[in-house]
Amino acid sequence: MSMSETELLALLRELDDPERLEWPLNYDRATVSLAFGGLVRRLETDFGVQCEFEQDTQDSSEYGRVRVSAEATVCGTRIVVCVSRFGSLAESCADDPGAFLGTREAREEGVLDLADLATVERALAELGFEARPTWWTRHFGSM
DSSP states (O other): OOOOHHHHHHHHHHHOOTTOSSSOTTOOHHHHHHHHHHHHHHHHHHHTSOOEEEESOTTBSEEEEEEEOGGGSTTSOEEEEEEESSTTEEEEEEEETTEEEEHHHHHHTTOSOHHHHHHHHHHHHHTTOEEOGGGHHHHHSBO
C-alpha cells in the first residue's frame, strides 16, 4: 500500500492521541497479533529459517519484533523488523552488535544486502504494513 506524503501525515495525525501513548483508540490486540504472526511466518518462509520474535511489549507503543538471524542474510547481519501498535506501521533495521542501523546507513556500511532488504519490504507491503523510518520515535519508542 503506497500513500502520498499528505496521506501519510494525515494517517499519523489520526493515530496520534496524547491520552493514549501505548495504543490508539480503536486498537484491536487480536487483529494486531494475527498480522504479526503472519509476518513472522512469512519471514521464516522467505529466509528459510526460524525467526526469533517477541510480542505484546509492555509500556511501549511497539507491539513486537521479529529477528531474521544473521546466518540467513547475505551480509551476515541480523535484520530486525519492529511492528507498532499504531495502525500497521513497521520499521526495518540492521542489527549491528549493540546498535540498530537504519536501512540506508546499513546499506552504505555494507552490512545490509539490497536483496535481503527487498525481501523484508515485499513481505511488509504484501501483508499491508506501512514502513517509514521517521515513524520510529513516536510510534515505536518506550513510554
